[in-house]
Amino acid sequence: MTPPLTDAELAASLDGGFTSAHADVNGVRLHYVAGGGQGTPLILLGGWPQTWWQFHKIMPALAAEHRVVAVDIRGQGGSAKPADGYDKRTMAADVHALIRHLGYEQADVAGHDIGGMVAEAVAALYPDTVRRLVVLDVPHPDESVLSLPLLPQGDQDAGITGAEQGPGTAYLWWFAFNQVPGLPEALLEGRERVLVDWLCRYMLRDQASIDDDAREVYARALAAPGAVRAGNAWYQAFVQDVADLAEYPPLSAPVLGLACPGNMPLIRGGLAERAADLTVAEVPDSGHYLPEEQPEFVADSMLRFLR
Numbered sequence: 001m002t003p004p005l006t007d008a009e010l011a012a013s014l015d016g017g018f019t020s021a022h023a024d025v026n027g028v029r030l031h032y033v034a035g036g037g038q039g040t041p042l043i044l045l046g047g048w049p050q051t052w053w054q055f056h057k058i059m060p061a062l063a064a065e066h067r068v069v070a071v072d073i074r075g076q077g078g079s080a081k082p083a084d085g086y087d088k089r090t091m092a093a094d095v096h097a098l099i100r101h102l103g104y105e106q107a108d109v110a111g112h113d114i115g116g117m118v119a120e121a122v123a124a125l126y127p128d129t130v131r132r133l134v135v136l137d138v139p140h141p142d143e144s145v146l147s148l149p150l151l152p153q154g155d156q157d158a159g160i161t162g163a164e165q166g167p168g169t170a171y172l173w174w175f176a177f178n179q180v181p182g183l184p185e186a187l188l189e190g191r192e193r194v195l196v197d198w199l200c201r202y203m204l205r206d207q208a209s210i211d212d213d214a215r216e217v218y219a220r221a222l223a224a225p226g227a228v229r230a231g232n233a234w235y236q237a238f239v240q241d242v243a244d245l246a247e248y249p250p251l252s253a254p255v256l257g258l259a260c261p262g263n264m265p266l267i268r269g270g271l272a273e274r275a276a277d278l279t280v281a282e283v284p285d286s287g288h289y290l291p292e293e294q295p296e297f298v299a300d301s302m303l304r305f306l307r
Helices: 007-012 059-063 088-101 114-125 143-147 173-177 183-188 192-203 212-223 227-236 238-245 261-272 295-306
Strands: 019-025 028-036 041-045 067-072 107-112 130-136 255-259 278-282
Touching: 007 019, 007 028, 019 088, 028 059, 028 088, 041 059, 041 088, 041 114, 059 067, 059 295, 067 088, 088 114, 088 238, 107 114, 114 130, 130 295, 143 238, 183 192, 183 227, 192 212, 212 227, 255 261, 255 295, 261 278
Parallel strands: 041 067, 041 107, 107 130, 130 255, 255 278
Antiparallel strands: 019 028, 028 067
16 A cells, blocks of 8 residues: 655645645644635644544635645644643644744634634634634533543444434544543554544545545554544543633634534534624534535635635
8 A cells, every 4th residue: 555645745735835834832843734825814723533634625725715724733643742731722822822923913713623622712712813713513622521421322233323413322432432541552553544444434424535545644643653642632631621611701703613414513502602603504414524525515614704
């Protein structure tokens, strides 16, 4: 099998003049890919167990109207994987420092999954920096995360996947698995692709929407030293994140929430209590990985909102 392309090669493969770079900010080295025109800066933050590459299908379209910066958040992809700092408050400070490092006073910020949690924290904690916020499928952890079911609801062999269920019935076993120090690293070493394929099988409606090359990119990133530990740490910080959320001010920026059908209650309910100006839209025929399953719908929705 041909090894996955490097970040620099992946960036160069996209229309829009994208390049790969690093920045040392807030005590951590972050990798990012930037390209596009001179419009409003748009920061993209990805989730578990992926990298910035999860946005590759929408980056060229977004770059027609924005300066797009897709970031590997702390612990992800080509970014550093330090021992701590995985609470979303600290990760928001990383992103804010990167925005300033790049010379921007204000930017639009969009995030998916863990990146959505970080994006919301950036908007709450640095309201003068975030012009508009887009949250894809998962908002910031609140108290509801503390009562997620740990046992599967219904018949897991019935062919009903997590892409078709809401957070109350989808079997989110990895929320608990990722809490266990040391065990995931030991079990997944050399088997990272098994995890990527399982999550795709469970969370996608269209398996072909994340192809073999993309899955190899994510598996290779997970195989990097410290990557599984760092990704687990995002989840291990949830209790702290819930406590921090209670101290955040309300979201003052306009917010767009996009979600697959099963996660609409999560995205609407979570953001409705915190955002004064909220627009919510369902992404049709999609599972969790919205930018890869329905890139045209996601890009069009984002562009209309950001205009």
